[in-house]
Amino acid sequence: MRVFKIGALLLLGLTTTAGAGADVDAALDTHVLPGWERFAAATETLAGAECSPDALRPAFADATRAWAAVSHLNIGPAAVEGRARIILFWPEERNATARGLRLLIQQGPDAWTPDLISRASAAARGLAGLERLIWEEDGAPCDLTRALADDLSGMAADIRDGWTEEFADLMRTAGEAGNTRFLAEDEAMATFYTALLTGLEFTAEYRLARPMGTFDAPQPMRAQLYRSELSQEIIVASLRSLRELARVLVEAPRTMASLDRAVALAEALDDAGLQGVADPMGRFRVEALQSAVRDAHMIAAVEIGSLLNVTVGFNSGDGD
Amino acid sequence: MLSRRGFLASVAASAVPVSGWAGAGNPAFIAAGKSADGTFVLCGLTHAGTIAFRIPLPSRGHAAAAHPVRAEAVAFARRPGRFAFVIDCATGAVLRQLTPPDGHHFYGHGAFLDGGRILVTTENAFESGQGRLGIWDVTEGYRRIDQIASGGIGPHEVVRLPGTEVLAVANGGIRTHPDHGRDKLNLDTMRPNLSLVSEGRIVDQLELSDPKLSIRHIAARSDGTVAIGVQSEHAVPRPTPMIVTYRRSGDAVSLGEEFSMETQGYVGSVAWSGDGTRIAATCPRGACAMIWDGAQFSRFDRSEVCGVAPFRADLAFTDGLGGFFRGTEAGRLPVQWDNHLVEVTT
Numbered sequence: 303m304r305v306f307k308i309g310a311l312l313l314l315g316l317t318t319t320a321g322a323g324a325d326v327d328a329a330l331d332t333h334v335l336p337g338w339e340r341f342a343a344a345t346e347t348l349a350g351a352e353c354s355p356d357a358l359r360p361a362f363a364d365a366t367r368a369w370a371a372v373s374h375l376n377i378g379p380a381a382v383e384g385r386a387r388i389i390l391f392w393p394e395e396r397n398a399t400a401r402g403l404r405l406l407i408q409q410g411p412d413a414w415t416p417d418l419i420s421r422a423s424a425a426a427r428g429l430a431g432l433e434r435l436i437w438e439e440d441g442a443p444c445d446l447t448r449a450l451a452d453d454l455s456g457m458a459a460d461i462r463d464g465w466t467e468e469f470a471d472l473m474r475t476a477g478e479a480g481n482t483r484f485l486a487e488d489e490a491m492a493t494f495y496t497a498l499l500t501g502l503e504f505t506a507e508y509r510l511a512r513p514m515g516t517f518d519a520p521q522p523m524r525a526q527l528y529r530s531e532l533s534q535e536i537i538v539a540s541l542r543s544l545r546e547l548a549r550v551l552v553e554a555p556r557t558m559a560s561l562d563r564a565v566a567l568a569e570a571l572d573d574a575g576l577q578g579v580a581d582p583m584g585r586f587r588v589e590a591l592q593s594a595v596r597d598a599h600m601i602a603a604v605e606i607g608s609l610l611n612v613t614v615g616f617n618s619g620d621g622d
Numbered sequence: 623m624l625s626r627r628g629f630l631a632s633v634a635a636s637a638v639p640v641s642g643w644a645g646a647g648n649p650a651f652i653a654a655g656k657s658a659d660g661t662f663v664l665c666g667l668t669h670a671g672t673i674a675f676r677i678p679l680p681s682r683g684h685a686a687a688a689h690p691v692r693a694e695a696v697a698f699a700r701r702p703g704r705f706a707f708v709i710d711c712a713t714g715a716v717l718r719q720l721t722p723p724d725g726h727h728f729y730g731h732g733a734f735l736d737g738g739r740i741l742v743t744t745e746n747a748f749e750s751g752q753g754r755l756g757i758w759d760v761t762e763g764y765r766r767i768d769q770i771a772s773g774g775i776g777p778h779e780v781v782r783l784p785g786t787e788v789l790a791v792a793n794g795g796i797r798t799h800p801d802h803g804r805d806k807l808n809l810d811t812m813r814p815n816l817s818l819v820s821e822g823r824i825v826d827q828l829e830l831s832d833p834k835l836s837i838r839h840i841a842a843r844s845d846g847t848v849a850i851g852v853q854s855e856h857a858v859p860r861p862t863p864m865i866v867t868y869r870r871s872g873d874a875v876s877l878g879e880e881f882s883m884e885t886q887g888y889v890g891s892v893a894w895s896g897d898g899t900r901i902a903a904t905c906p907r908g909a910c911a912m913i914w915d916g917a918q919f920s921r922f923d924r925s926e927v928c929g930v931a932p933f934r935a936d937l938a939f940t941d942g943l944g945g946f947f948r949g950t951e952a953g954r955l956p957v958q959w960d961n962h963l964v965e966v967t968t
Contacts, residue, residue, distance in 0.1 A: 384883030398858045615926030615942020617906040
């Protein structure tokens with residue numbers, strides 16, 4: 303069957319419009335689906351944890367790390383019902399999380415049913431609300447913590463199921479008749495390429511830039527999940543995951559080197575809650591990390607962008 | 623004020639014979655976009671899904687107004703825009719450049735009145751922040767003849783109610799100033815409205831109960847019912863209507879709250895289907911369009927979908943990946959379509 307094999311390879315080469323080595327299946331099977339599965343499992347563990355700080359805190363940290371590793375995949379089932387935005391409502395303005403939680407507590411246990419929680423303020427739901435309850439209140443009131451954890455776990459399961467039951471197949475069948483979601487294979491690749499770039503941008507321009515503030519006015523209280531001191535771990539988990547995505551998308555050595563450097567700086571930061579931005583030395587280190595992430599973004603945009611030759615739209619990112 | 627005399631004078635002026643839309647390759651739509659080489663263009667699109675013409679633009683376009691008779695379109699810059707081009711869609715020639723008066727900029731949309739004798743443009747008188755409608759006499763080479771109040775701050779889309787000389791103006795309520803780019807300067811006090819303007823006067827006005835819902839995109843059905851595509855400015859997302867329908871002196875009907883979380887409360891364009899039975903609201907931030915058929919919503923999942931217009935009895939959509947969907951037909955063209963798809967009505 304040697305001849306047939308070569309024929310199949312040639313055919314593959316001819317039909318892969320998205321460039322040599324690009325592989326939607328590999329991205330789905332080694333990156334996307336396992337990532338969502340881990341997040342669903344971690345939130346299920348959190349929802350089943352005993353109501354004590356010793357049990358809740360490590361489970362919350364696991365769920366947060368699992369979330370960080372998929373947080374750039376805000377597409378398909380993660381966007382349905384605004385789930386990704388609710389899972390970690392951040393950045394928050396005007397203390398919306400505290401206000402949302404206060405309202406839920408005032409309303410009392412009658413308001414903590416799955417249905418009512420699903421209609422509560424997005425700012426109080428998900429990891430943002432849980433962090434306050436678990437780190438500031440030791441998980442009390444327990445029934446509310448449980449209800450928010452169940453709600454989170456339900457969203458995670460819905461996202462996982464949406465991917466495995468429908469959305470992954472839509473991406474695999476990009477370009478086939480009847481698939482209007484992905485009219486060509488390069489659109490599925492473009493989706494991952496965009497996810498990679500927006501993930502890097504989010505870390506540089508939000509996760510790092512917000513607490514950095516300005517040199518004269520650093521804003522450590524704006525670090526993501528600094529109360530649980532998970533800010534740095536989120537960045538590490540996200541960067542590692544983005545490196546994994548870049549690796550399966552296409553052979554891109556300059557991008558990999560830049561991501562290796564960013565991951566190494568993030569791992570070495572030694573500033574769990576990014577509170578070091580308040581002093582010049584700490585700020586310098588965070589700034590170096592930010593520069594490395596921006597470099598990786600720039601290099602990936604050029605290198606992977608030209609290798610995949612994909613089109614990235616502008617309508618979803620801006621408004622008018 | 624656009625006086626009755628001004629209107630009559632313009633009606634009396636006989637239109638010079640010019641080439642009609644057939645000479646432009648029979649485009650059914652026009653849309654702004656970005657070519658593969660990174661340049662910005664205005665294109666005509668046919669019912670068959672092909673590009674009828676392609677004309678370079680100096681910077682990113684937003685929307686266009688198609689002249690009802692002549693094969694001319696006025697292409698507007700993305701706000702805050704200082705240019706609008708009158709383009710001969712048969713030859714690709716730029717016939718005129720329209721520049722707003724000092725102290726004004728264009729907001730990106732316009733509409734023709736009076737059989738194409740008058741062009742109306744939405745503008746920002748940016749020192750006062752008051753919304754204006756610029757009035758241009760087409761028969762005199764698009765001469766600026768007047769300006770009137772739009773009825774609010776931040777007028778964005780303006781459309782003519784079919785079969786009438788009444789304009790519907792979406793006063794988005796958001797104040798901007800060119801010194802601050804596209805920053806929104808008054809989110810705490812914004813008060814959007816839909817204004818109906820006839821003979822230079824505001825004859826009806828709709829305000830929604832929630833002032834944080836910006837009214838920016840509108841489409842009118844033959845009976846004068848206006849569909850509004852809503853953009854929420856709430857800092858914390860909450861369920862808000864995506865579409866509101868309104869007919870003069872009637873009640874507003876709100877639709878689609880259940881989808882607003884996943885669409886991030888943002889509608890990019892709105893259109894009625896050609897048979898007037900459905901309203902489509904595109905939601906590029908939710909990678910979908912929601913289509914209301916009078917009883918329920920259906921959904922069209924597609925990344926970057928933003929442009930929408932009537933297509934025969936049905937609907938057509940364009941997106942930022944080059945997709946062009948016409949009823950049940952789909953295809954991709956080598957242009958990334960920007961926000962709006964404009965029907966050519968002749």
